[in-house]
Amino acid sequence: MMPDDAQPARPSTLYVVATPIGNRRDISLRALDVLRSVALVAAEDTRVSGALLAAYGIRVPLLSCREHNEREAATRIIAALGAGDSVALVSDAGTPGISDPGARVVQAVRQAGFVITPLPGPSAVTAVLSVAGIEGDWCFHGFLPPKTAARRKVLASLRDRPCAWVFYEAPHRILETVTDLVQELGPTRHCFLGREVSKHFEQFHAAALGDLTDWLRVDPDHQRGEFVLVVVAPEPDPDAEGARAEAVLATLMEELSPSQSARLAARLTGFNKSALYTRALSLSADKDAD
Numbered sequence: 001m002m003p004d005d006a007q008p009a010r011p012s013t014l015y016v017v018a019t020p021i022g023n024r025r026d027i028s029l030r031a032l033d034v035l036r037s038v039a040l041v042a043a044e045d046t047r048v049s050g051a052l053l054a055a056y057g058i059r060v061p062l063l064s065c066r067e068h069n070e071r072e073a074a075t076r077i078i079a080a081l082g083a084g085d086s087v088a089l090v091s092d093a094g095t096p097g098i099s100d101p102g103a104r105v106v107q108a109v110r111q112a113g114f115v116i117t118p119l120p121g122p123s124a125v126t127a128v129l130s131v132a133g134i135e136g137d138w139c140f141h142g143f144l145p146p147k148t149a150a151r152r153k154v155l156a157s158l159r160d161r162p163c164a165w166v167f168y169e170a171p172h173r174i175l176e177t178v179t180d181l182v183q184e185l186g187p188t189r190h191c192f193l194g195r196e197v198s199k200h201f202e203q204f205h206a207a208a209l210g211d212l213t214d215w216l217r218v219d220p221d222h223q224r225g226e227f228v229l230v231v232v233a234p235e236p237d238p239d240a241e242g243a244r245a246e247a248v249l250a251t252l253m254e255e256l257s258p259s260q261s262a263r264l265a266a267r268l269t270g271f272n273k274s275a276l277y278t279r280a281l282s283l284s285a286d287k288d289a290d
Helices: 029-037 046-055 070-082 105-110 124-132 148-158 176-183 209-218 238-252 258-269 273-289
Strands: 012-017 040-043 061-066 087-090 115-119 136-143 166-171 189-194 203-208 228-231
Touching: 012 029, 012 070, 012 105, 029 046, 029 115, 040 070, 046 061, 046 238, 070 087, 070 105, 087 115, 105 115, 115 148, 124 166, 124 203, 124 228, 148 176, 176 209, 176 228, 189 209, 203 209, 209 258, 238 258, 238 273
Parallel strands: 012 087, 012 115, 040 061, 040 087, 136 166
Antiparallel strands: 166 228, 189 203, 189 228
16 A cells, blocks of 8 residues: 555656665665556566565566667567556666666657656765765766777777766676776876675775775775776876967967957866966067067
């Protein structure tokens, strides 16, 4: 029996439901309302989701919706929605479609014209970022390629981008991945690692990448579990930033006054406006002398 303030599923609606990433108590009350009232749960692994549902006394038909059968599952989900049923889409942990199956189902259901409603909840990315203390922008990459050459190629392309990068990694590849991070990004780049987030052996560790390899090797337990790794942005190069700001300033001065150029260049580059204005006056004087 549902409580008076329950929010059960609506007909012909697909619910994308975030489920716990480790601790079952992290499931939301709204997620339980929906899971109890849908006609069908489409699950990445029916055994994993079946155990979660059983823990809360929920009995509902389960449909396998894995990476390799997602298109076929989408067809069955659309048929159920067309019959007026509501469907919940779940992955083994976290939110479907975020480094998990689900995106193809969502695309197909939207194209078929049905309502899709997200139920926010546990997220390994935001859980780790919330305790990492990382300032500034960050970008989520998810899993890197499993092969060394491909992994290093991707990391080389990310090396100089001015944001923190968030990666997922499996236990059997964590040491290899950190070794490649050291190779491509350098041993001094700061990072923050979360292991077994929300589970019994949850652990967090902040270190330079070069020191993280030693930390992983010193204790075999450090290489166990699922990982979220945050690698901070590279330190800005003052000389390079100054050269970029001056190049922008010089381009703007071809059309604008020194004060206008300095103000706009500061907005575009983040460089000090007063310093840019002084430089703009100098460039203008040099131009007049010519």
